[in-house]
Each structure stands twice: as C-alpha cells, then as structure tokens.
Amino acid sequence: MAKTKEYYCLTVNDTQRIGCLLGQHAFSGALFLCGGDLGAGKTCLAKGIAYGLNISEEITSPTFVLIKEYYDGRLPLYHMDLYRLDDQTSIFDLGLDDYIYGQGVSVIEWAEKATSGLFPSEYLYIQISLEKEGRRLKLEAHGALYEELLEEMP
Amino acid sequence: MYLAIDNCTNFASVCLYDSNILYENTWLAKEQHTTTTLPTIEKAMLSLGRNFNELKGIVCAKGPGSFNGARAGMSLGIGLGMSLNIPVVFVSAMEENALPFKDSGLNIICLMDAGRGEIYTATYQSLNDRLTIIQEEHISTLNEILYKITCPTIFCGEYVNQTSTSIKEKLGSMAIIATFAQNIRRASFLIEAGLPKLQEAQDEVPAPLYLRKPPITLSNKTVGLPKQDN
Numbered sequence: 001m002a003k004t005k006e007y008y009c010l011t012v013n014d015t016q017r018i019g020c021l022l023g024q025h026a027f028s029g030a031l032f033l034c035g036g037d038l039g040a041g042k043t044c045l046a047k048g049i050a051y052g053l054n055i056s057e058e059i060t061s062p063t064f065v066l067i068k069e070y071y072d073g074r075l076p077l078y079h080m081d082l083y084r085l086d087d088q089t090s091i092f093d094l095g096l097d098d099y100i101y102g103q104g105v106s107v108i109e110w111a112e113k114a115t116s117g118l119f120p121s122e123y124l125y126i127q128i129s130l131e132k133e134g135r136r137l138k139l140e141a142h143g144a145l146y147e148e149l150l151e152e153m154p
Numbered sequence: 155m156y157l158a159i160d161n162c163t164n165f166a167s168v169c170l171y172d173s174n175i176l177y178e179n180t181w182l183a184k185e186q187h188t189t190t191t192l193p194t195i196e197k198a199m200l201s202l203g204r205n206f207n208e209l210k211g212i213v214c215a216k217g218p219g220s221f222n223g224a225r226a227g228m229s230l231g232i233g234l235g236m237s238l239n240i241p242v243v244f245v246s247a248m249e250e251n252a253l254p255f256k257d258s259g260l261n262i263i264c265l266m267d268a269g270r271g272e273i274y275t276a277t278y279q280s281l282n283d284r285l286t287i288i289q290e291e292h293i294s295t296l297n298e299i300l301y302k303i304t305c306p307t308i309f310c311g312e313y314v315n316q317t318s319t320s321i322k323e324k325l326g327s328m329a330i331i332a333t334f335a336q337n338i339r340r341a342s343f344l345i346e347a348g349l350p351k352l353q354e355a356q357d358e359v360p361a362p363l364y365l366r367k368p369p370i371t372l373s374n375k376t377v378g379l380p381k382q383d384n
Contacts, residue, residue: 029270095222097366101269120270 002125003141005150010134015041018137019048022124025152026053026105027145028075031120033111036128041135042109045128046079049107053077062109066094069104076104082113091118122146155208156352157195157234158344161187161227162219162247163266163312168195169341171349176202178342187226209238213348215339216244217363218274218291219266224362232360243351244358245344248276248291251311253343254336257283260306265313268293273313274365275299293365300324312337 009015022032022045032049034042047059055073062068062081070077078099085091091114100106100119111119122143129136141147155172166183168191170176177198183190199205214231217224228244235242248264255262258280266274273296277289296317309321310332318331351358 092367095225097269098220098222101272 003147003150005139005153007137007139008131008134009041009137012041012044015044015128015135015137016048016051019045019050020052021048021153022126022149023049023052023105025149026075027149028103028105029101030075030105030145030149031100031123032105032107032126033119033123034107034109034126034128035112037130040128040130042128045126045137046107046109049105050077050079053105067099076102078102078104078106080106080108082108082110085113088115088118091115124149155204156211156213156345156349157209157231158213158215158341158348159191159195159227159231160215160247160250160339160341160344161191161223161230162215162217162339163223164220165312165338166191166194166223166227167339167341167344168198169345170195170198170202170204171342171345172208175342175345176204178340180338180340183223185222187223191227191230206234206238209234209240211240211348211352212242213341213344213352214242214244214360215247215250215341215344216361217247218268218365219247221362221364221366224364228360228362241352242358242360243348244360245347245351246276246291246363247339248274248311249278249285249287249347250339250341250343251337252276252278252285253347255308255310255332256280256285258308260308260330261288262308262310263299263303265296265299265309265311265317267313267316268365271295273299275311291363291365296320303328306330308332310337312339 007018043061050059053073055070057070062079063083068079124146125140127138141150158169160167164184166187167180169178212231212235214228231242251264252262262278264276268274272293275294276291278285279288306328308330314337315334321329
C-alpha cells in the first residue's frame with residue numbers, strides 16, 4: 001500500500017500553502033504527478049510549489065505551451081501539462097525524460113493521460129478533488145524518498 | 155567537405171573535414187543546442203572562407219543521451235542534408251566515444267549518465283584496429299556493469315569522470331580509466347566513424363537511439379498511472 005496523506009483546502013490560499021510545503025521539501029529530481037478535474041486547482045498547487053522553491057517568476061498554466069521551465073529558485077522547476085495531448089506518441093515525443101531524469105523538480109499536470117512506462121516507478125501522486133466547498137488533496141507516495149517527504153509534511 | 159554534429163548530451167561538438175580536420179569545436183551547450191550549434195557552424199564556415207554548398211555529406215550522433223538534444227542535432231543535420239541534397243548518416247555517440255581506443259586491443263565500455271542512478275552503456279571490442287560492438291547500447295547500473303568485467307577494460311565517456319573512484323575500487327588494475335579530456339565526445343571522431351558509411355552512400359532512415367522508449371500503442375484512450383511493482 002502506498003503511503004498517503006490527505007488535506008482539506010477551503011480556499012485557494014490553503015491549496016497554495018500545501019504546494020509551498022511540497023516545494024520546500026522537494027529534492028533534486030523530485031517528480032510530482034498531479035491529477036484532478038479541470039479547475040480543481042492543479043496550477044494553483046504548482047504556484048505554491050514554485051513559491052516553496054523560492055521562484056520569483058510568475059507561474060502560469062502550461063496547458064498551451066506544454067512545458068515551462070523556471071530557473072531562479074532553489075532548484076529548477078519544470079511545469080508540464082498533458083491536457084492537450086491525446087495519444088501516447090505525442091506525449092512521448094515531448095521528450096519529458098530530459099526533465100524527469102534531470103536535476104530539477106518536475107510537476108506534471110494531467111499525468112493520468114500518460115501510459116505506464118513513461119514515468120519512473122517512484123513519484124508523488126497528488127489527486128485534487130472538488131468537494132462541495134473547497135478541495136481535497138490526496139498525496140500518495142511511491143518510493144522511499146517520497147515517503148520521507150510525506151513524513152516531513154505536517 | 156563533410157560536417158559532423160553531436161548534440162547528445164550537455165556537451166555539443168561540431169567538426170568540418172576535407173581530407174583533414176578544418177575545424178572542430180566542443181562546448182558545454184547545456185540546454186542551448188538549438189541556439190548555439192548552427193551559429194557555431196556558420197561562424198566556422200565564415201572564418202574558413204567556405205560555404206555550405208561545398209558540403210558533400212553530414213554525420214550526426216544519434217544518441218543515446220538527451221532525447222531532446224539528440225533530436226535537435228539530428229534535425230539540424232537532416233534539414234541541411236535535405237536542402238543541400240546530400241546524404242546524412244547517423245552514428246552512435248558511444249562509438250564516437252570509444253573510437254579513439256580502437257587500436258588498444260582491449261574491451262572498451264562507454265558510460266553516460268542516464269539520471270536517477272542509471273547509466274547508458276555499450277561495450278566494444280578492439281580487434282585488428284577496428285571496433286566491434288559486443289554489447290549494444292542499453293540502460294544499466296554501475297554495479298551491474300562492473301560485476302560482469304573479467305578482463306582488462308577501458309572505461310570512457312562523460313560519466314567516467316564522476317565514477318572513476320568506484321570503478322578503480324572495484325576492479326583495480328583491470329580498469330583503465332580514460333582521462334577527462336578523452337571522456338568528452340569530439341565530432342572529429344564522428345567524422346571518422348561516419349565517413350565509410352557516407353562513402354558507401356548509405357542514406358539512412360533517421361531514428362534517434364532512444365533507450366527509454368515505453369511500449370506505445372497508438373490509442374486515444376487514457377490508461378492510467380504507472381503501475382507499482384512494490
């Protein structure tokens with residue numbers, strides 16, 4: 001069983017605060033896969049992660065450009081979005097490997113669109129679901145490093 | 155005149171050759187292969203007073219290494235090849251690395267960082283001043299590679315600089331470690347490896363040597379997250 005932690009976020013600030021904690025605890029090569037419906041707050045979470053990494057550039061959605069890179073923080077941040085990609089060949093052709101096997105922190109939105117085998121077996125999966133009010137964030141650690149990261153989280 | 159392009163890792167290298175090396179440049183391109191490679195070739199042409207129209211063939215390194223880097227270099231080579239109507243051939247970056255040791259009479263193992271503790275590697279045998287591949291490019295770990303060594307072997311490639319101590323500790327005098335200067339790939343060796351192919355006019359179908367390619371079925375269905383083997 002994968003180790004999990006859940007958070008209930010009432011406001012955008014709450015979601016960003018969780019992201020910020022993730023950013024503060026993120027390590028070189030960390031892979032965060034995000035899932036959740038449109039408008040669930042994946043980019044909002046990514047903004048928090050960037051803040052936690054001390055990135056001062058503004059984070060905007062990478063839906064249309066697919067990948068955005070930020071270098072002015074504690075670690076590089078690679079922010080990707082697979083929403084617009086419908087077949088596995090297109091996802092593969094992005095060349096995500098150079099990022100997820102690189103030195104920075106990779107945050108991938110709509111990660112569920114990619115087939116197994118495209119990602120390494122160790123990652124943190126973040127599922128954001130809409131509640132009547134607010135959002136529920138479920139963090140699922142796959143691999144020892146991510147379990148440690150979860151333990152460091154409040 | 156022939157051109158060689160290697161963009162397979164953070165290091166980029168280009169070479170111009172016409173019976174002799176006219177120009178060679180190897181630099182740390184990081185992620186800037188697309189913005190630095192062509193200008194470097196253009197500047198070289200200008201300083202030599204030569205012209206792209208004089209090119210008779212192009213050799214590109216096809217990987218393994220950075221997926222995007224290899225593609226950038228190959229696209230540039232293929233684009234030039236198409237516009238000039240000249241043949242383009244592709245050579246493994248590991249062969250380029252191992253070629254300087256072709257008359258050593260030893261086995262040569264090339265190591266390249268694949269991230270997350272993994273290594274791209276290939277093994278060559280030097281026999282009669284020629285290189286023969288005895289284990290194709292694949293992904294492995296340092297321990298796995300070292301465990302199998304039973305004869306004196308040359309270790310070369312960018313990753314050797316970081317791992318030479320571990321290799322020496324494990325293998326002692328059985329390991330011959332290439333120097334930091336030998337570990338960087340140079341496009342002149344790409345020319346040396348590619349020229350015979352160009353002269354045989356083997357115009358190849360371009361395909362980057364990509365070792366992490368997942369089994370992809372062309373489908374529009376989403377198939378979920380990676381499975382855990384636990």
